[in-house]
Amino acid sequence: MSVSYSDCFSDLLCCEDSGILSDESPAECSSDFDSSSCGVEEESIAGYIEDERHFVPGVDYLSQFQSCSLDASAREQSVAWILKVQAYYGFQPLTAYLSVNYLDRFLYSRRLPQTNGWPMQLLSVACLSLAAKMEEPLVPSLLDLQVEGVKYIFEPRTIRRMEFLVLSVLDWRLRSITPFTFINFFACKLDPTGNYVAFLIKRATEIIFSNVQEASFVEYWPSSIAAAAILSAANEIPNLSLIVDPQHAESWCDGLNKEKIMRCYSLMQDMVVDNKRRNPAKMLPQLRVTIRARMRSSSDSSSSSSSSSSYSSSSYKRRKLNNCLWVEDDKGNSE
Numbered sequence: 541m542s543v544s545y546s547d548c549f550s551d552l553l554c555c556e557d558s559g560i561l562s563d564e565s566p567a568e569c570s571s572d573f574d575s576s577s578c579g580v581e582e583e584s585i586a587g588y589i590e591d592e593r594h595f596v597p598g599v600d601y602l603s604q605f606q607s608c609s610l611d612a613s614a615r616e617q618s619v620a621w622i623l624k625v626q627a628y629y630g631f632q633p634l635t636a637y638l639s640v641n642y643l644d645r646f647l648y649s650r651r652l653p654q655t656n657g658w659p660m661q662l663l664s665v666a667c668l669s670l671a672a673k674m675e676e677p678l679v680p681s682l683l684d685l686q687v688e689g690v691k692y693i694f695e696p697r698t699i700r701r702m703e704f705l706v707l708s709v710l711d712w713r714l715r716s717i718t719p720f721t722f723i724n725f726f727a728c729k730l731d732p733t734g735n736y737v738a739f740l741i742k743r744a745t746e747i748i749f750s751n752v753q754e755a756s757f758v759e760y761w762p763s764s765i766a767a768a769a770i771l772s773a774a775n776e777i778p779n780l781s782l783i784v785d786p787q788h789a790e791s792w793c794d795g796l797n798k799e800k801i802m803r804c805y806s807l808m809q810d811m812v813v814d815n816k817r818r819n820p821a822k823m824l825p826q827l828r829v830t831i832r833a834r835m836r837s838s839s840d841s842s843s844s845s846s847s848s849s850s851y852s853s854s855s856y857k858r859r860k861l862n863n864c865l866w867v868e869d870d871k872g873n874s875e
Contacts, residue, residue, distance in 0.1 A: 582793050585725050588717050589763045589795035595641065595716040596761055597648035605755045610647060612755040614656035618643060618664040619753045624688035625668060631676055633745055634720050638671035639664070640752055641716050642706060649709050658692045665694060666702035674714050719748055722766035729792040730770055730784075736777050743773035751811045760804040763796060768805035775809075 604610040619640050626636035643663060652659040665686060672679045679685075682696040707714075727740040747769045751757055757765065767789045774780040786805045790798035 585722065586794045588721050589793065592717040592721075592761050592763060595645070595713065595718075597644050597758060601644065601648045602755065602759045604648075605758075611655035614660050615643070615647070615755060616753045617656075618660055621661075621664055621688060621690070622668050623749065623752075625685065628688055629680060631672060633749060634718065635668075635671045635675040636749070637718050637720065637752065638674060638714070638716060639668040641718060642667040642670060642710060642714070644758055646706055646709050661690060661692055662694055662698070662702050663706070665690075665699055666706050669699060670703055670706060670714060717762055719762045719766035719769065720745070722763050723748075723770060726767055726770045726789075726792055730774055731780065736774075736780060739777065740770055740773045743776060744769035747772050747808060751808060754811060756807060757804070760800060763793075764800045764804045765808075767792065767796065767801045768808045771801075771805050772808050 605612040605615070622636050622639045622643075625631070626633070626639075646663060646667070652663065654660075665682075669679075669682060669685055672685070682699045683693075686693055723741055723744050724737075727737045727744070728734065731737055731740060744766070748765060760768075768786075771784055771786055771789060774784045786802045787798055789801050790796045
């Protein structure tokens with residue numbers, strides 16, 4: 541079954557000229573990643589834990605990578621590209637994480653015509669564009685967003701069609717619950733004095749992003765990932781490492797699962813050691829947790845846009861794939 545896209549969809553909020561996705565201020569869009577979370581009531585956090593199941597792939601998502609029905613290496617490359625663009629434009633960490641969240645939820649619900657190549661890149665661009673419109677005060681054009689070693693250049697109308705498809709598959713649930721919904725609260729629980737909270741949040745964020753490419757972590761929900769990351773960060777502080785006990789993390793809030801936290805923590809510890817030894821460059825440099833990065837000035841943006849356009853035309857062979865956008869549902873029906 542083919543999907544028809546009316547011209548009226550060009551006026552949707554996913555259009556590149558609309559800036560951000562809603563009329564809310566950037567501060568409101570970033571409420572998940574606010575340092576005031578230390579004052580959030582435990583009932584609110586418990587509510588997030590109860591609702592997080594609606595913002596993650598299904599429980600059998602990991603098994604699809606293990607059975608090779610989904611390509612783990614293609615996912616890893618897509619996430620790596622998202623992180624590069626996040627660093628290139630100084631996007632917030634939450635923006636990159638939301639992009640990966642959208643990508644995983646889409647892949648669980650729909651099959652791409654091939655597990656790598658241009659369909660996966662198109663999906664990655666669309667997910668990053670939607671996340672940026674949710675969280676960033678200034679968003680690059682859809683052409684300027686395609687940087688950092690992309691193999692294909694998609695026209696804006698093609699990306700907008702993919703954005704609409706992603707929105708449909710995700711049932712328009714973009715304001716996802718992520719580990720950043722919890723890390724400030726958990727940091728305050730682990731360190732009630734507040735002496736090390738800033739370090740715990742910063743380091744936990746780095747640990748989360750150093751592992752986001754690993755398909756193994758899709759098994760765990762955001763609250764477990766956040767708790768495990770805070771515990772891993774606390775291990776690097778002598779005054780806290782002696783009192784760190786993953787089994788006690790369950791007491792931080794109702795709804796936490798001790799077994800899942802312990803398994804995620806164990807996997808995360810192994811990955812932290814492995815990443816330091818094998819590829820420390822995966823860590824995001826100069827990660828900012830609470831300070832929103834400023835985009836380039838309008839003059840710089842104009843200059844960059846011009847050079848980007850020139851670079852694209854000289855370095856890449858434009859491949860117009862406007863009539864190739866389709867996916868399959870779980871029953872193998874094409875859309």
